[in-house]
Amino acid sequence: MALKVLLAATLRKHIPGYDSGTGHSLEVPPGTTVRMVAERLEIPLDEVRIIMVDGIGSSWDTALKGDERVAFFPPVGGG
Numbered sequence: 001m002a003l004k005v006l007l008a009a010t011l012r013k014h015i016p017g018y019d020s021g022t023g024h025s026l027e028v029p030p031g032t033t034v035r036m037v038a039e040r041l042e043i044p045l046d047e048v049r050i051i052m053v054d055g056i057g058s059s060w061d062t063a064l065k066g067d068e069r070v071a072f073f074p075p076v077g078g079g
Helices: 009-014 034-040
Strands: 002-007 024-027 050-053 069-073
Touching: 002 009, 009 069, 034 069
Parallel strands: 002 069
Antiparallel strands: 002 024, 050 069
């Protein structure tokens, strides 16, 4: 099944040649979890603060069905 992986800010460095306009396409088997996607892409779990699947806040254990957009966001600071 196909997924679209979107990375924000500092997480983009983990996929060489990452295009922020189109994201990264990835084929995974049904039932793959968000954690498995991050591990396959070698994105350190401790660098991710927010996970969204199709625009909805999700967790590492969310099982994917296919054709989703999975977005990872690092901690954000400011002030």
